[in-house]
Amino acid sequence: MSLGIYLVGYLILIGGVTYGMHLAHIPQHWIVVVDLVLVGAAILTGVTSTRQKDPS
Incomplete structure (x- = not known):
């Protein structure tokens, strides 16, 4: 798996969580912490x- 695929997936997750917390009227400093x-x-x-194993 590529690191880019992981990061894109997590960016979508973070965006969804952030938007949900905003809609729930959670204070902005807690949104930043999460x-x-x-x-x-x-x-x-x-x-x-995605890390390659080190050669022995």
């Missing part, structure tokens, strides 16, 4: 899933 956590999870998941 977005930062999701971006971190996206990077960790994408890198660990």
Whole structure:
């Protein structure tokens, strides 16, 4: 799998979560916190899933 595919998927997820939180009238600072956590999870998941194994 490509890192780009993971990141595009997570960007769609983050956009949907952000929009839902906005519609639920959640304060903006909490939306930013959740977005930062999701971006971190996206990077960790994408890198660990697409990383090549180191040669022995």
